[in-house]
Amino acid sequence: MTQGPRLVMLGKQGAGKGTQAARLAEHYRIVHLSTGDLFRAAASAGTRFGLEAKAYMDRGELVPDDVTVGLVEERFTAHGSPLQGGFVLDGFPRNRNQAVELDRVLDGLPLDLAIDLDVPRDVVLERLAGRRVCSRCSAVYHVDMPPSRPWICDVCGGDVVQRDDDTEEAISRRLEVYEEETVPVLDYYRRLGKLAVADGVGTGDDVFERLVKVIDDWRSSSPASANP
Numbered sequence: 001m002t003q004g005p006r007l008v009m010l011g012k013q014g015a016g017k018g019t020q021a022a023r024l025a026e027h028y029r030i031v032h033l034s035t036g037d038l039f040r041a042a043a044s045a046g047t048r049f050g051l052e053a054k055a056y057m058d059r060g061e062l063v064p065d066d067v068t069v070g071l072v073e074e075r076f077t078a079h080g081s082p083l084q085g086g087f088v089l090d091g092f093p094r095n096r097n098q099a100v101e102l103d104r105v106l107d108g109l110p111l112d113l114a115i116d117l118d119v120p121r122d123v124v125l126e127r128l129a130g131r132r133v134c135s136r137c138s139a140v141y142h143v144d145m146p147p148s149r150p151w152i153c154d155v156c157g158g159d160v161v162q163r164d165d166d167t168e169e170a171i172s173r174r175l176e177v178y179e180e181e182t183v184p185v186l187d188y189y190r191r192l193g194k195l196a197v198a199d200g201v202g203t204g205d206d207v208f209e210r211l212v213k214v215i216d217d218w219r220s221s222s223p224a225s226a227n228p
C-alpha cells in the first residue's frame with residue numbers, strides 16, 4: 001500500500017510551519033501533529049499539565065523534554081494510530097535529544113524528510129507581530145490575511161485572537177532558543193542526508209508549491225519511501 005510521506009517541518013518561529021503543515025496534511029492526506037497546538041489545547045482546557053506547559057510557553061522557553069516526548073509518543077503508539085499512514089510534525093523535534101527520541105519512537109519506521117523553511121529574522125518578526133489564531137481550531141491568520149468576517153474563524157466559527165506568547169519579550173526569547181537548541185537539529189538531519197531547505201519567503205501559494213516539489217522530487221528519487 002502506498003503510504004503518505006513522513007515529514008518534519010523545521011524553521012524559525014513565524015516561518016510558516018503551522019500554515020504550510022496544515023496545507024501539506026490536506027494535500028497528502030496525512031496527519032498534522034503540532035506540539036504547540038497540543039499544549040495550547042491542554043492550556044485552554046485548564047488541565048494541570050496544560051497550565052504548567054503554558055508557563056513555559058508564555059516565557060518563550062521549551063516545555064521539558066520528558067513531557068513533550070511523552071505527548072508525541074502517546075500519539076504514535078495509540079491503538080490504530082493514523083500516524084502510521086504518514087504525518088507532518090510541526091514544532092517537534094526542537095532539540096537534538098527530541099530528534100534522537102523521535103527515532104526511538106518511530107521504532108525503525110524511516111522518516112522521509114526534514115524540511116527547513118528558511119525565512120530571515122526581519123520577515124518572521126513582521127509575521128509574528130501580525131499573527132492571529134483561532135482559539136478553537138488553531139487555524140492561522142494574519143492582520144493582512146484576516147478571516148472573511150472580522151475575527152471569526154472561517155473554518156470553525158471560533159474567536160480569532162492573538163497568541164499569549166506573541167509578545168515582544170517571548171518572541172525574542174523563542175528566537176534565541178531556536179538558535180541554541182533547534183539549529184543543532186538541522187545538523188542532525190543534514191548528517192543523516194534527510195534535510196531539505198525550502199525558501200519560505202513569498203506568498204503562501206508560492207511556498208506551498210515549492211514544498212510539494214521538494215517532497216515529490218525526494219519521494220520519486222527514493223521509491224522505497226513511498227512503499228516501505
Ligand code: AP5
Binds near residue numbers: 057140174
Ligand atoms: P509553536 O506553536 O510550535 O510555536 P513556534 O515554534 O513559536 O512557531 P510558530 O507557531 O510561532 O510559527 P510557525 O512557523 O508555525 O508560523 P505560522 O504558520 O503560525 O510552539 C509554541 C511553544 O510551545 C514553544 O515556544 C514551546 O514553549 C512549546 N513547544 C512546542 N513544541 C515544543 C517542543 N517540541 N519542545 C518543547 N516545547 C515545545 O505563521 C506565522 C504568521 O505568518 C501567521 O500570521 C501566518 O498567517 C503568516 N504567514 C505564514 N506564511 C506566510 C507567507 N508565506 N507570507 C506571509 N505571511 C505568512
